[in-house]
Each structure stands twice: as structure tokens, then as C-alpha cells.
Amino acid sequence: MITRMSELFLRTLRDDPADAEVPSHRLLIRAGYVRPVGPGLYSWLPLGLRVLRKIEHIVRSEMNAIGGQEILFPALLPRAPYETSNRWTEYGDGVFRLQDRRGNDYMLGPTHEEFFTLTVKGEYSSYKDFPLRLYQIQTKYRDEARPRAGILRGREFIMKDSYSFDVDDDGLKKAYHAHREAYQRIFEKLEVSYVIVAATSGAMGGSASEEFLAESDIGEDTYVRCPASGYAANVEAVITAVPESIPFDGLPEAQVYDTGDTPTIATLVEWANGADLGREIVAADTLKNVLLKVREPGGEWELLAVGVPGDREVDDKRLGAALEPAEYAMLDDADFGRYPFLKRGYIGPKGLLANGVRYLVDPRIVDGTSWITGADEKGKHVVNLVAGRDFTPDGTIEAAEVREGDPSPDGRGPLVAARGIEIGHVFQLGRKYADAFEADVLGENGKPVRLTMGSYGIGVSRLVAVIAEQHHDDLGLRWPASVSPFDVHVVIANKDDAARAGATELAGELDRQGFEVLLDDRKASPGIKFKDAELLGVPSIVVVGRGWADGVVELRNRFSGETQEVPVANAATDIATALRA
Amino acid sequence: MITRMSELFLRTLRDDPADAEVPSHRLLIRAGYVRPVGPGLYSWLPLGLRVLRKIEHIVRSEMNAIGGQEILFPALLPRAPYETSNRWTEYGDGVFRLQDRRGNDYMLGPTHEEFFTLTVKGEYSSYKDFPLRLYQIQTKYRDEARPRAGILRGREFIMKDSYSFDVDDDGLKKAYHAHREAYQRIFEKLEVSYVIVAATSGAMGGSASEEFLAESDIGEDTYVRCPASGYAANVEAVITAVPESIPFDGLPEAQVYDTGDTPTIATLVEWANGADLGREIVAADTLKNVLLKVREPGGEWELLAVGVPGDREVDDKRLGAALEPAEYAMLDDADFGRYPFLKRGYIGPKGLLANGVRYLVDPRIVDGTSWITGADEKGKHVVNLVAGRDFTPDGTIEAAEVREGDPSPDGRGPLVAARGIEIGHVFQLGRKYADAFEADVLGENGKPVRLTMGSYGIGVSRLVAVIAEQHHDDLGLRWPASVSPFDVHVVIANKDDAARAGATELAGELDRQGFEVLLDDRKASPGIKFKDAELLGVPSIVVVGRGWADGVVELRNRFSGETQEVPVANAATDIATALRA
Structure with a gap:
């Protein structure tokens, strides 16, 4: 189905919103992808929702490919399991809490380790049932002290969170690496530049842990890396390069x-x-x-x-x-x-x-x-x-500040500092939650064995902003084809009836070939339409303009800025070929 | 991708859960589709989520077909707009309220009229922008006094809510009828038996309104209908048949x-x-x-x-x-x-x-x-x-009780009482919310014109239970093909290696033909597998059993109970033909 801009629920804005600090926020608002509803709360308008769903789809495919099984938990969660894990207290002011009409306590879940553990404990009882990898793509809540930068740090957001369950450490390591590799494939498909940094655990508890940080100057996460060796770590996780000890002989007296x-x-x-x-x-x-x-x-x-x-x-x-x-x-x-x-x-x-x-x-x-x-x-x-x-x-104790120029712990050169936005996290939780909930199953030897867990998260809605942050120019957004709200944006820039009809027919043919087509059929000037096309950021733009009379339409690449003329006669075929390239 | 029961996160239960009052709840729990997390709160396990997504897909297609544009709002909503509409107070105890760390008030949205109105007012300013039909498929919350019957009346649930915006009453009527007809198509695709009843408005305000009630003895909504004429109405909406007035002549004195x-x-x-x-x-x-x-x-x-x-x-x-x-x-x-x-x-x-x-x-x-x-x-x-x-x-005033046997207002016979479950609601809101938020646009004559609205809801997650309620027998669930978690359930009921391999190959071939295949490859007895297949309720079951040696497999219809033998040689083709029928 062709989407016609004359009918699309969209109003682009000429001016930057007053409170938008970062480019992705400015552009997503101006291009009509999202709208603020309250502090850290946004609605997704049609274009934004299309991008969000495409990211979800890529994440879902890769999770299914590593044997992940999708389930879905409520966001409204009762207090008791969080008491057992001590997180009801640990979360402090960072979560939304509420009571129902009977005065019972609930939390709007920021993450679901407790409930996944309880669910697996409830269903499974034998080592034969493992390994198990479960995930959900679900709305999460955090009562951020300073919601900022639009959907980069919102208070209601969509995450993919998965949890692996294994009966031994080797299984956990496999699950961890399967997720780590799936995440690499996901971020490559999304065309996000990222680094993987050693991380510490925050309120999650456990041991081995890495973060995926999208490279960005506006990121809130500081990390250091050694350009020579590729070592990268969160500031919290940097291990100090330890100098050799010195013999006491000949040292002056205190x-x-x-x-x-x-x-x-x-x-x-x-x-x-x-x-x-x-x-x-x-x-x-x-x-x-x-x-x-x-x-x-x-x-x-x-x-x-x-x-x-x-x-x-x-x-x-x-x-x-x-x-x-x-x-x-x-x-x-x-x-x-x-x-x-x-x-x-x-x-x-x-x-x-x-x-x-x-x-x-x-x-x-x-x-x-x-x-x-x-x-x-x-x-x-x-x-x-x-x-x-x-x-x-x-x-x-690793408590002293880390500075640019400090030696990398691998001895391969000095560290440099950089900033990033957390887009993913892989985490070998170990038995923290299994211990809290006594999640045991019958082992191969007939004795109970305690489960070991990993938890793995991707900030799905945040990625919309991250991609916008990494892919834009002064004119507007520039979506990678994998997540663009449409495959192609056909602009009617000619008032001639035959040109209009030809553009509509071309759009129809591309639609029939399976492309998602946005057709700018509005009664607006070509200048306004071109500006909107640049702002919206569909990577391939077809202009049916003055060239129509000469038998050509124009195919523009929103990334390179390159333009090529395509003969009208076989425009659909040529454009389809270019889109598939 | 074939789903193997040896790997599927599923544990069926032999016994009914103690607290399950209605058949759909009992069966959805026993068959491992959902699990309770708290009062009125459920998690969706893999099979349940598949059914839910299929219903969403059908609803989405039909909403798109009537020009609906999908957007997505937060569930966490600030208080101010609800104050403007007076619903912050009107909702009483029926909604979840909470405060953020700064003490600001929020509601977990039970419905979104206020925010859709504000959004449209914010984006659009001319009659040329209308008609407009927006919808979302989104998680909603109600703090039910008595959450019951599993996902039939939960406290967190998924709804499709749409809102139409028009500049005149005629436009509203068209939007209303478009939704009404889309809903009829949706419920037919879902194979739900339903009636459309005249309804009143609850806390929504406005005028013309109808409810779609799934016919069910366990329904909480009582309605009456006239079998002779087809008239049906909620008890609240029944119009009394008015007798003719009587001349005063000859009436005795008081x-x-x-x-x-x-x-x-x-x-x-x-x-x-x-x-x-x-x-x-x-x-x-x-x-x-x-x-x-x-x-x-x-x-x-x-x-x-x-x-x-x-x-x-x-x-x-x-x-x-x-x-x-x-x-x-x-x-x-x-x-x-x-x-x-x-x-x-x-x-x-x-x-x-x-x-x-x-x-x-x-x-x-x-x-x-x-x-x-x-x-x-x-x-x-x-x-x-x-x-x-x-x-x-x-x-x-229409306040007296309605009784079975009362005359239908259309004079075509007596009313009978029945029970139903509300699955949809179409509602001509009129200008209630447009008045509250002064949602005006420039009219064709250059003067401001106030928008008129409709709101339309479908209980998406509730429908999973409604379909289960209408389609089950003593042995388990029986899903209509349109929403079944799988198209076909292949049961390996033969320990012979060749039979196992043949069943797996058959499953693979059906998968390649585009069917969603559940393969029971577990090391369990045929009896256990047959019982599970009946409980899970996939409408077509292929049994690779004793007949394998004689060159046949069995195709069972879960609805009719009929069994047909299919030669192994062209089993995939024959079964595919049967599935497409």
C-alpha cells in the first residue's frame, strides 16, 4: 500500500524545538517522528513507529536465530519478588512505584530478572530442559532524575531483554557469546558504529559483563580505549596498569x-x-x-x-x-x-x-x-x-580517576577517552537470582543443580535516536535502508497532469514489487517537498520533475547526495534494481 | 523455522488450576499459553504470544484498510489533560495513579481520548487535513475491583483503540460505520460469534454508541434481544416500548x-x-x-x-x-x-x-x-x-428494570435476556473532548470549526480468552486457523528411526511451503503426545504413527475430530492442500 503524504498524519516543523539539546532530538521532532507528552515521555507518530518496528523486527530475527523464545511479561509487577532479590530497596528513587486500590505495592518494571527466574523455576525441573533462552520486547520504566535528549533517555521506553538459563558455567558462557555475536549482527544491520567495552554491573549483580556503546560525542557514558590494542572499558571497569615492584635495597629511610x-x-x-x-x-x-x-x-x-x-x-x-x-x-x-x-x-x-x-x-x-x-x-x-x-x-582498590594517557592494562600504549551511548549490555549474572529464588533443577547425577543465568539487553526505542544521531546532516535525517520508514520517497515536482499520473503509476509499480513507497502527492511547491524529503531522510528519493518532459526522472541518494537520471520508459525496473543494490 | 516441542518453553499441566473459574482460563493455563504473575496480571508464554500477535495482525490489517494510521502513546500519562476533561476525578478508583520522584501525578492510561485530541490539535489546523483516523495497539491498565477469569478481565491488557477526527457530523458517521464494518470483518476472521448491541456510554461521554458482545454464558454484560427482529441492546440502553395513551373520557375520579x-x-x-x-x-x-x-x-x-x-x-x-x-x-x-x-x-x-x-x-x-x-x-x-x-x-426516565418478556421497542415481539463479553465498542463521541481542549481548525469558509470525534476499541488480549471460550471441548483448546499458534502440529508417534526422520522431513517440507509447524519430537509416549496435541488446540494434527510402516500418515481435524489417511509419498502436498482449504 502506497502511503500518500496528502493523507499521512505528519506535520514537519521549520524550526528547532526550543528544548531540544541534541541533533537526533531536534530532527526527530522536526521531521514529525515523535512528539513529547511529558518529561521523558514521547508518542510515536506514524514515521517514528515504522522505524521502531523495523528495529524490533531485526532484533527479533536475530534473537530467534540464536534459539531465543519470545514471551511477554506485564510492566506492572508485584513487590514480593523484588523484596526477595533486595531490589525493591536497591532501586531507590530510580523506579516508579504505585499501589493498587487495596494498598498493595507494585513497581513499573525496569528489568525482569526476578520474574523470568520465577517463571523458569515454575515450569522446568530437569537438566534436560536446558539450555533455555527467553526474551521479550517490552515497555520499561525508569524514573530518571534528568530525562533528557528526547528518546535517548526517556522514562518509558522499549527494550529487548533476554535471559539465559543453564545448568553449568560452560552453558552460560555459550549463551553469553551467542548473545554477544547476535548483538554484533544486529548493530551491523542497523549500521550503528559501536564499541564493546568491559563494564561493571550497576545494580544487577554478577560477574562478566560488557556494554555495547554507540560512538557519540553526546553520550553520557565515558569510556577509554587503547587505539593500539583495541582494549576498551567503561571508566568503572578500567583495570590499572600495575608497575613492577621495586627492591627495598638502598631506599632511604622514612x-x-x-x-x-x-x-x-x-x-x-x-x-x-x-x-x-x-x-x-x-x-x-x-x-x-x-x-x-x-x-x-x-x-x-x-x-x-x-x-x-x-x-x-x-x-x-x-x-x-x-x-x-x-x-x-x-x-x-x-x-x-x-x-x-x-x-x-x-x-x-x-x-x-x-x-x-x-x-x-x-x-x-x-x-x-x-x-x-x-x-x-x-x-x-x-x-x-x-x-x-x-x-x-x-x-x-580501583577507585582513582582514569586519565587520558594512562597506560592501557595490556601494556600496548596509552588510553584515550571517548563518549558513547549504551545500546546493549551482555551480562553473566551467574547464580545471583537463582540463589535468591532457589532455582534448582534435577541434575544429570540425580542431585539438585542450581541454575546459572545471563541477562542481555538492547535499548530498542533508544536505537531510533542513536541511528538518527549517527546518520544525519544539516538538512535532516538519513536512515539506513534497513530501518528507513520507507524504501523509497517519490516526489511529484511537476504540476503537469501526465507527470502526476506517471509518478503515481511509478509509485504503484514499486509498491507491487514489494517496496514501501512514500508518495509526496501534496499541492505544495517542489522546494517545500525537497526540503521535507531531506528532513524525513528516506535514503532513496525519486523526483518526477521538469525532466519528465524529456523522458527522465531523477534518483537521489540521500547519503551521498548523488543524483542519477533514469529514463521514464523503464524507471520502475531501474529504480528497483538500484534499491536492491 | 520449525518449532520443536523438545525445545519449546512449555510445560502442560494435567490438572486444572485451583483458582480458574472459567473454561478459557483453565485451558489457557493448562496448555501453557499464559501464567499468572499477580492478581489480574499475566505473562504470555510462547504459544499465547503467538495467538496474541496473530489477533493483533488481523486487527492492524483491517484498521489500515479503512485508512487508519498507527501511532503509539505512552501508558504513563501526566495528570493535566485528564483534569481538563474531568476524568482524573471521574475515573475514581478504577485507574492506577502514581507520582514521580518530583511528586508529579500520573495515570496508567485506561484509554487515550485526551492525548489523541491534543495531538491532532497540535499538528493540524485546516479542514483540508481531515478526515483523520488514528489508532494504536497498546498496553492499557485498569485497577479492577475484582480481576477475574484470567485474561478476560485483567488489570494490564492490550487494546486497539482508534479515534476518528472530522469537521462535520457526516464525516463522523462515515468513520463510525467504517469502524463498525471493520470490526465485523475482524470478528468474522477471528471466528467469534458476537452480537452488536445498542450501548450507553459509561464514563466516555457522547451519543451514538454500540458494543460488540461475544456470546458467552460467562459474560459479565447482560443484554436483551428480540429474536424476531434482531434488536439487541445493553440493559442500560434498552428503550421501553411505550403503550398508547388513553383518552380521559369516562375514567373514574381520583x-x-x-x-x-x-x-x-x-x-x-x-x-x-x-x-x-x-x-x-x-x-x-x-x-x-x-x-x-x-x-x-x-x-x-x-x-x-x-x-x-x-x-x-x-x-x-x-x-x-x-x-x-x-x-x-x-x-x-x-x-x-x-x-x-x-x-x-x-x-x-x-x-x-x-x-x-x-x-x-x-x-x-x-x-x-x-x-x-x-x-x-x-x-x-x-x-x-x-x-x-x-x-x-x-x-x-429509562430507569426501571428490564425483564425477559418485555416487548421489544420495535414492537416485533418479546425480549429475551442473554450474556456476553464486551470485545469491541464503537462510539460517536461528538465534540465532548474537542470542546474540552478547544480543538478547532480553520473551516472551508475561513471560520474556525470544532472537530468532532469518534472512539473505537477492541480488547485484543481479551480476545485470546474469548476465542478460547467459544472454541474448546473437554479435551482442550480448538483454535480457528486464523489465530492458531501454528498451522499444523506434526506428532511423531513412532519410535522407528525412519519414521522419525520421515516426520521431520515432512515438517521441513511444510515449513518450506510457508506453514508454521509445531513438531512433537519429544521422547514421550504417543498417548501423552496426543493428549497434549488436543490440549494445545492446533486445528490440524498430523500423526506419524503405526501407519508409517504401511506408507500412510494421519491427518486429524481438531474441530470435527475427523481423521483421514494420507499416503506418505505425497504427504506434504496433500496436507498442504488440506491446510489451504
Whole structure:
């Protein structure tokens, strides 16, 4: 069925919407693909819905190809299973909660691990039933603190979420790799440029995990990569390149100095370069100790000190990921008041360890490294305090900020920073949810075996914006053929009745050949029609214009801008061939 | 792609679930189509989802065929537009409400008139843009007081809702009839037996309205129909057959009697048959006056008296529909205390009218009818009070109960009662929402013209249960081919390797011919497989069994129970022909 623009529910906008920050948002609104309904809430108009359905179709095909079976859960979910997994609490303000008329608690599901686990536990009871891969394409909800960038970060959105169930780790690994490869095929079909980065887990729990990030300057996810080796990781997941340890032989003795009023790294470095230490001192020569309190789920607050080189800050995201699932907070004045041995600005490893404070350090602080750090008395610091000789921390922690130029953990060169938009996530959950719900089946040996799970997500509605973000120019959108709302956009740019009739016939012939055709049959000027065609972004545009009299129509490529003349006589055949190319 | 039962996520149940009241619920659970997640909340397992998608596909095709354009709104909807239409209040406890992290109010949309109106107002501005027909297939929510019967009355469900926009009444009528006819085609394709009944509006507001009810003894909607004429109406919408009025000439004078303690119809009839009135008196000869208070939206409570023949009760549903959008309540003791002229048990038309109480009567109370009714004094009634002569009510009201045997309003015979399940609703809303949102466009004459709307709904997920309800037997489900999860179910009922291979090859050939094939390749007994095949309800079952050795397979019809033998040699061709028949 040809779609006629004279009938299509569409009004394009000449001007950018006032509140649109990013190109995809501006263009999807201007081209009439989506409309805002509320903060982070959008309606899909006919063109937008067509793109969305095409993405869904590609995702569905690839999920079916790896043996995924589609099911569908409600979005409105009762509280109890989330209590069992502790996520009712863990989600905090990030989810929508509500009560029914009887006062029972519900959540609008942001993800469905609990219910898939319960369902599989309810249906299956033997190792023979596995492996099992289930998925759904379903509406999800998150109460974002700052919904932004249109459908890139909405509060109601469509996700494909799948879950694998296996009886052993080998099965889980296979499922993980099958999903990882399916995702690669999906994003290639969608023509999205992406990187796969090592990731940490957020509130999901579990172990091996990678994110698919669409490369984009407007992305909210920062990652680093090593151009030489291809290593890429989320900032939270970067593993520090650890220097070799240094023999203690010949290292100078630690010595305490009166450093005066030097409570900051800057003042300490200034003192050190004024004192006669025999070398130039930089912030990286100092050891900064940051005091936190940490609480495991269900536990009590406990002190934790984190030691990092003085030229680096502790990165909140990395610290949070490293401590998860524990929560943490910086010590406040009242806390310091309770621990008089903590002399702010002068805290050192020896005082911490002597007072039983748990002390974790940056992985760069290897044995044999010498540091200028606090001496646990106001106005005093210690110089040449050697790790492994003068103090032995309780362990290391990946909490220091990652910087461009840091060495890649694979030793193949420096890291560079980049930004991306999360479009997919593959995750070996392991037995976290199976443990929570005691999801056991009968094993081959007749004994119960606990299931192991993976969870895998693709942001389906977000991908509409991601593709628009990666494929547009100043004139408008430029859809890859695989997701374009139409295969071809036929523009009638000639008032002559014969030309109009010829264009309509051509559109009809292309339709009969199985192409989805948008026909601009409006009584508007050619200029308006061309502008709209460029804005809407169908990749192939056929113009029935002035050339009609000379027996030609024009085929325009929205990506390359190239134009070719096609004889009217066999226009349908030639254009069909070009479209199939 | 063949679906193998050895891999399909499915576990059939031998026993009926304890809480399943109706056949469709029992069978959909037993056959593994759906699973309960919470009260009124269900997950769709692979087979159920396949049926659901097929229904969606049929609905979508027919909506597209009448020029419907598909769009998609969020389910999470901000409060403000519902305030404008007054439905934030009107919905009462029937919807789910929630707040986001900033304390803003939202509703999980039960229907989308407000947002479609706002969207069309936002995009279009000229009469040239119309007619317009938009629809969505979308998840809806209602906080049912008593979710029941599985997916027949759930709290999260899928609906197709469409909305027509026109600049004149003629356009609205065309849109209404286009939808009505599309719905007829849809329900015929789905093989659902249904009736179209005249309906009232519920909380929707507006005028002409019909419901599509699937015929079912377990339906919650009561309707009446006249078998002779085909007239059918919801109980709320039944129009009373009005008798001819009677000339006043020769009618006896009204006369007041001391009737003693006769505050009820029963005691009054007993008194009347003891008094010498010259004829036998029945309850239908008396006139009962029921006192209410009524409040228009935003108005004050006002008294209303409803007069009905003494043999009929006032029907709450009919009364509510007749008074809508006003709300009403019966008078309580305190109310009666405030109006001393109201003598309970002895209230008559004269006292009501003399005291300015609005007085509406049943349409049977035509001019010239004589009544025994209250005389507005304790212990007194009046006999032969003639409507139109001795009192003139303020109008009529359709509030008296409807009974089997009542005459059809078309005069073609008596009404019979039946039960049905609402599966569709077509509704000429008129300008209710266009007025609320001032949805005007420029008319042909250059002046603004207010849009007129229709709204049209189909309960997509409910239809899965409705079809199951109408098509099953004691052994299990029996799907019409148009919605069956598979076209054919191939059962391997022979352990012989050649038979297994032959069955798999036959399944493959049917798959290549475009049929959706379920292959039961499990290591289970033929008996278990046959029972499952009957339970699952695919309409055509191919059994590769003992006959294989003799060169035949069996084709079973799940509806008729008929079996035919098909030679192995050209089994695929013969079966394909049978499936296409």
C-alpha cells in the first residue's frame, strides 16, 4: 500500500524545538517522528513507529536465530519478588512505584530478572530442559532524575531483554557469546558504529559483563580505549596498569618532618620543594588518604581509608562500582569528631593501620614505592615512607580517576577517552537470582543443580535516536535502508497532469514489487517537498520533475547526495534494481 | 523455522488450576499459553504470544484498510489533560495513579481520548487535513475491583483503540460505520460469534454508541434481544416500548383512601384487594416513587423523584446511565428529615410537584393511565390518579428494570435476556473532548470549526480468552486457523528411526511451503503426545504413527475430530492442500 503524504498524519516543523539539546532530538521532532507528552515521555507518530518496528523486527530475527523464545511479561509487577532479590530497596528513587486500590505495592518494571527466574523455576525441573533462552520486547520504566535528549533517555521506553538459563558455567558462557555475536549482527544491520567495552554491573549483580556503546560525542557514558590494542572499558571497569615492584635495597629511610600548615596536596608539594629533599617533588609523589564509611547490605557502617597518589582524585563512579553492593559516604565533621586519631590533612598509613582502620590503596602503590604522606600529627608529614617496608595496606582498590594517557592494562600504549551511548549490555549474572529464588533443577547425577543465568539487553526505542544521531546532516535525517520508514520517497515536482499520473503509476509499480513507497502527492511547491524529503531522510528519493518532459526522472541518494537520471520508459525496473543494490 | 516441542518453553499441566473459574482460563493455563504473575496480571508464554500477535495482525490489517494510521502513546500519562476533561476525578478508583520522584501525578492510561485530541490539535489546523483516523495497539491498565477469569478481565491488557477526527457530523458517521464494518470483518476472521448491541456510554461521554458482545454464558454484560427482529441492546440502553395513551373520557375520579399501615407495594396491594375497588389489583397497578439526590458535575445536590410501576425495581445501571454525567444517591434518613413533606411509603406525584421536586417517570406512565399511589399523608393513598389529568410529570426516565418478556421497542415481539463479553465498542463521541481542549481548525469558509470525534476499541488480549471460550471441548483448546499458534502440529508417534526422520522431513517440507509447524519430537509416549496435541488446540494434527510402516500418515481435524489417511509419498502436498482449504 502506497502511503500518500496528502493523507499521512505528519506535520514537519521549520524550526528547532526550543528544548531540544541534541541533533537526533531536534530532527526527530522536526521531521514529525515523535512528539513529547511529558518529561521523558514521547508518542510515536506514524514515521517514528515504522522505524521502531523495523528495529524490533531485526532484533527479533536475530534473537530467534540464536534459539531465543519470545514471551511477554506485564510492566506492572508485584513487590514480593523484588523484596526477595533486595531490589525493591536497591532501586531507590530510580523506579516508579504505585499501589493498587487495596494498598498493595507494585513497581513499573525496569528489568525482569526476578520474574523470568520465577517463571523458569515454575515450569522446568530437569537438566534436560536446558539450555533455555527467553526474551521479550517490552515497555520499561525508569524514573530518571534528568530525562533528557528526547528518546535517548526517556522514562518509558522499549527494550529487548533476554535471559539465559543453564545448568553449568560452560552453558552460560555459550549463551553469553551467542548473545554477544547476535548483538554484533544486529548493530551491523542497523549500521550503528559501536564499541564493546568491559563494564561493571550497576545494580544487577554478577560477574562478566560488557556494554555495547554507540560512538557519540553526546553520550553520557565515558569510556577509554587503547587505539593500539583495541582494549576498551567503561571508566568503572578500567583495570590499572600495575608497575613492577621495586627492591627495598638502598631506599632511604622514612623521615618525619614538621611541615607546618600543609593540609592539602598543593601546600604539601610547595613545602617539599622548599625543603632540601634532593629532588623535585610533584603531586604524584604524595600519598593522599581519603576517609569513607562503608556499609554492606544489612550491615553496620565501618571506616574505610582509600590511598591514592596525590595527583589523582577518587572517582565516585569507580569507587561505587568497586565497593558494590556496599553503600558508602565521605566522613563528615561529626564522624571525624568520633575518631580523634584522624588528623585531617595529616592522615597517614601508619596511624590508620595502627588504629585498625581498613586501608585499601590504588594498585600503583606497589611494594618499594616511596611516598610523602601524613604522619598522623597536625603539621607533620613523613617522607620516603615505603610501601611493603614501612606499611602494608589491606589490599588494593580501583577507585582513582582514569586519565587520558594512562597506560592501557595490556601494556600496548596509552588510553584515550571517548563518549558513547549504551545500546546493549551482555551480562553473566551467574547464580545471583537463582540463589535468591532457589532455582534448582534435577541434575544429570540425580542431585539438585542450581541454575546459572545471563541477562542481555538492547535499548530498542533508544536505537531510533542513536541511528538518527549517527546518520544525519544539516538538512535532516538519513536512515539506513534497513530501518528507513520507507524504501523509497517519490516526489511529484511537476504540476503537469501526465507527470502526476506517471509518478503515481511509478509509485504503484514499486509498491507491487514489494517496496514501501512514500508518495509526496501534496499541492505544495517542489522546494517545500525537497526540503521535507531531506528532513524525513528516506535514503532513496525519486523526483518526477521538469525532466519528465524529456523522458527522465531523477534518483537521489540521500547519503551521498548523488543524483542519477533514469529514463521514464523503464524507471520502475531501474529504480528497483538500484534499491536492491 | 520449525518449532520443536523438545525445545519449546512449555510445560502442560494435567490438572486444572485451583483458582480458574472459567473454561478459557483453565485451558489457557493448562496448555501453557499464559501464567499468572499477580492478581489480574499475566505473562504470555510462547504459544499465547503467538495467538496474541496473530489477533493483533488481523486487527492492524483491517484498521489500515479503512485508512487508519498507527501511532503509539505512552501508558504513563501526566495528570493535566485528564483534569481538563474531568476524568482524573471521574475515573475514581478504577485507574492506577502514581507520582514521580518530583511528586508529579500520573495515570496508567485506561484509554487515550485526551492525548489523541491534543495531538491532532497540535499538528493540524485546516479542514483540508481531515478526515483523520488514528489508532494504536497498546498496553492499557485498569485497577479492577475484582480481576477475574484470567485474561478476560485483567488489570494490564492490550487494546486497539482508534479515534476518528472530522469537521462535520457526516464525516463522523462515515468513520463510525467504517469502524463498525471493520470490526465485523475482524470478528468474522477471528471466528467469534458476537452480537452488536445498542450501548450507553459509561464514563466516555457522547451519543451514538454500540458494543460488540461475544456470546458467552460467562459474560459479565447482560443484554436483551428480540429474536424476531434482531434488536439487541445493553440493559442500560434498552428503550421501553411505550403503550398508547388513553383518552380521559369516562375514567373514574381520583379518590383518596385511608389505607392504614401500607408503606410497601405488597401491603398496598393487599389493602387494595381487600377494599371494594371493583377489580383485582396487582403491583403493576401501583405507582412507586423513589427519592434520590442528584448532582451535576460541579453542581449542588438536588432532589429527584423517579416514578415506576410498583412491580418493577429501579435498575442501578440504567438509572446511572440515564443520569450521567450526574452522580446520584438514594435519600437517607437525614435527608428525609430535612423535607417533612416527604411521607415515606405514602409519597405521591401531587405532593412532589406541589413542593417543586423534579419528577421523572417510567415511559409506561403515559397519559390516561390510572394509578394507585401515595397521597402524601401517612396512612393515605389515592386510587385512580390519572397521568396527564391529575398530574403531569417533568418528563420520563429509562430507569426501571428490564425483564425477559418485555416487548421489544420495535414492537416485533418479546425480549429475551442473554450474556456476553464486551470485545469491541464503537462510539460517536461528538465534540465532548474537542470542546474540552478547544480543538478547532480553520473551516472551508475561513471560520474556525470544532472537530468532532469518534472512539473505537477492541480488547485484543481479551480476545485470546474469548476465542478460547467459544472454541474448546473437554479435551482442550480448538483454535480457528486464523489465530492458531501454528498451522499444523506434526506428532511423531513412532519410535522407528525412519519414521522419525520421515516426520521431520515432512515438517521441513511444510515449513518450506510457508506453514508454521509445531513438531512433537519429544521422547514421550504417543498417548501423552496426543493428549497434549488436543490440549494445545492446533486445528490440524498430523500423526506419524503405526501407519508409517504401511506408507500412510494421519491427518486429524481438531474441530470435527475427523481423521483421514494420507499416503506418505505425497504427504506434504496433500496436507498442504488440506491446510489451504
